[in-house]
Amino acid sequence: MKAEFKSTEELDRLLRQRGLSGIWRINRDERPLDPKTAVRPHLWKWADIFDSLVQARERIGIQGGSVERRVIRLVNPGLENTEMTSHTMLLSFQLIQPGEVAPAHRHTMTAIRFILQGKGAYTNVDGHKMVMEDGDLILTPQWSWHEHAHEGDRDMIWIDGLDVPFIQSLQVISFEPFKEKRLGVRSSSDLAPPYGMTRPVGEPSADLPAPLHYRWRDTYPNLKRLAEGTLNPFEGAAMEYVNPLSGGSTLPTLSCWIQLLRPGMRTLGHRHTSTSIYHAFRGSGTTVINGEPFHWEQGDTFVVPLWHWHEHANRSSKDEAILFSMHDAPILKAFGLYREEKQGETRLGL
Ligand SMILES: [Fe+2]
Ligand SMILES: [Fe+2]
Structure with a gap:
């Protein structure tokens, strides 16, 4: 039987009820010649970031509390709903005080640290202890265990860069806290592959020291x-x-x-x-x-x-x-x- 409709609106309503949608409803603005983004150009001043970190230092403890990291994110003015820096990346600043340990965990997001100031902290990625110095870049590949600890006597600040919003958009976020209290540090002989740059045929890939x-x-x-x-x-x-x-x-x-x-x-x-x-x-x-x-x-x-x-x-x-x-x-x-x-x-x- 041939259905009769009074208007396109009525048809659209019917399609919606059926879990369908006519492509004629797409606005031409949604198909621009030039890519459009919700991300806005923006600059954050260091004085604001630093002052916010210092204020957080006074109020946010990471020892034994529910907070694992003292981190402040840069929120793009075009992305206030998601509180991300861009549609694909999140950039944050982290402060750790002498004696603190930011407990180990791992996640499907990839992270980088770029060290800005301080001395004596290290990050442990899968047992690799890396002592941080200004200007160093340290990688935390996805799903690697990582913990930060500070053995020095001055606050340390670094940049955390992650692909959080991209991984979110793929809906594959997994996050796992480490069950033990501390993540062990491997000795240098543990890190060396047992047969150097060769491996017995048939054995799985050697656990090469990561380029971190x-x-x-x-x-x-x-x-x-x-x-x-x-x-x-x-x-x-x-x-x-x-x-x-x-x-x-x-x-x-x-x-x-x-x-x-x-x-x-x-x-x-x-x-x-x-x-x-x-x-x-x-x-x-x-x-x-x-x-x-x-x-x-x-x-x-x-x-x-x-x-x-x-x-x-x-x-x-x-x-x-x-x-x-x-x-x-x-x-x-x-x-x-x-x-x-x-x-x-x-x-x-x-
Ligand atoms: Fe460029
Ligand atoms: Fe992390």
Whole structure:
């Protein structure tokens, strides 16, 4: 029997009741030529972050309490519902006091730590004890046990970068607290594969020491050397932390960079489908995002959302500026969705 309808609205209502939806209901705005994002360009001042950490230090205890980490997240103004820094990444700051232990756990989210200040704390990842120093990058691959402990005498602060919102969107979050009180530290002989770089045929993959710790004392001389040569016009002297096991990006979902802008340097603008979060590790500068200038000093952190034009400038005529950054580009590249547009010689106004 042929059904008769009075109006499209009536048809839509009927389809809804049946768990169906007509594609004619899609708004043209939902199919833009240029990618659209809810993530907004934003800069957080170090003075606000530091003061918030100090206030949290007075009120939030992590010893024996229900709180496992004293961490403050950067919330993008376009993502207040989710309290994430971008749609794919979360960047936070963590403070640990002397004598504290942030208990062990593991999760399906991948994490990185970039160390900002203090001495004497270590992070233990799957039994690898890594003593943290300023400028070090330490990786916590997904599902690896990790615990932080502080044996020094001054507060330590570092950046935590994670792929939380991406893993959330895939609905594969798993989180497991460690059952014992402390995570054991393996001795160096435990960490060495028993047959070196060979293994008996038929045995499963050897437990190779994970490439987890990039020391500033190695990174900085390499960065300086690169900065003496020809610079990338869009990035200055920029290096990606390579994962030596894969030869690829730092981690499957995150790429970490360290970038030096020579005194007075100004890069050309470009835009891409990946999102970037920058932390001003040294120096001061200005990054113009879609025509809006964001002035940064040491400790400030800012987001460049996807498909937004951006260019960086070092505002000092005598001091170098160094940016640490985290990018979701490996996700885009894995699915053939990475796209970049360069601005050539045309400059955005500073
Ligand atoms: Fe964790
Ligand atoms: Fe870029």
